[in-house]
Amino acid sequence: MTVDAVGGVEAAIAAFAAGEPVMVFDSAFRECETDLLWPATAATPEVMRRLRQDCGGLLFLAIGDEIGRLFDLPWLQDIHTHPALVADNPVLAHLVTNDLQYDTRSAFTLSVNHRDTYTGITDRDRSLTTRRFGELAGELLSSDVTGAAALEALGAEFRTPGHIPVCRESPGGLETRQGHTELAVAIARLAGQVPATIGAEMLEPDGDGALSVEDGREYAAKHSIPMITGADLLSALGIEE
Numbered sequence: 001m002t003v004d005a006v007g008g009v010e011a012a013i014a015a016f017a018a019g020e021p022v023m024v025f026d027s028a029f030r031e032c033e034t035d036l037l038w039p040a041t042a043a044t045p046e047v048m049r050r051l052r053q054d055c056g057g058l059l060f061l062a063i064g065d066e067i068g069r070l071f072d073l074p075w076l077q078d079i080h081t082h083p084a085l086v087a088d089n090p091v092l093a094h095l096v097t098n099d100l101q102y103d104t105r106s107a108f109t110l111s112v113n114h115r116d117t118y119t120g121i122t123d124r125d126r127s128l129t130t131r132r133f134g135e136l137a138g139e140l141l142s143s144d145v146t147g148a149a150a151l152e153a154l155g156a157e158f159r160t161p162g163h164i165p166v167c168r169e170s171p172g173g174l175e176t177r178q179g180h181t182e183l184a185v186a187i188a189r190l191a192g193q194v195p196a197t198i199g200a201e202m203l204e205p206d207g208d209g210a211l212s213v214e215d216g217r218e219y220a221a222k223h224s225i226p227m228i229t230g231a232d233l234l235s236a237l238g239i240e241e
Helices: 003-017 045-054 065-070 083-088 123-143 147-157 180-190 213-220 230-236
Strands: 022-025 034-039 056-063 108-114 157-167 196-202 227-229
Touching: 003 065, 003 180, 003 227, 003 230, 022 180, 022 213, 022 230, 034 045, 034 180, 045 056, 045 108, 045 123, 045 196, 056 123, 056 180, 065 123, 108 123, 108 227, 123 147, 123 180, 123 196, 147 157, 157 180, 180 230, 213 227, 227 230
Parallel strands: 022 227, 056 157
Antiparallel strands: 022 034, 034 196, 056 196, 108 157
């Protein structure tokens, strides 16, 4: 890894540790997209507004596999292919995910709203959902609460479906899957944050394509946001692409 890449990763980790944003371009061999990311626990209405106005892509909450296990969150791809559900809902058999161009598995799990939200879609509502999900996960992970108690704590504050789509890290993280979810969670861990990251894909102004790397770097420089690539992060962690 070059000196510049090392410095970029270090700057990204420092920014995330301080609750500030980073930008990550995944790979020219994957989705070719750049995400704007914040720690989930740093989510405010202003952060959600920035993601909504400056990115154009889907707002998503990336969580570590340990949080997925804590709350027993299923992958939607598994739910939608479950034989009993397919039997009851035959349309699922026609909508099966078997042609992803960038992977074999989708990271999406359930979508959530905090129970204190109204519709769930406003910047205030989405920031509440995001921040409290990250805070709750951190509280439970640090107190070793698991099983039924963890599920009860989740259900006391959240409901599904909601307006924050959640993506669950693949078991093994970047060793097994090198998608945006795994990259976002890895940065949170390196920064000492709860492994929960809010972000959105950055699109071209007309929305017809992903923001180019060049335009992404220009945006990052303009707003003093560290920008790294998936390759930078993998190299820093000693993982082969």
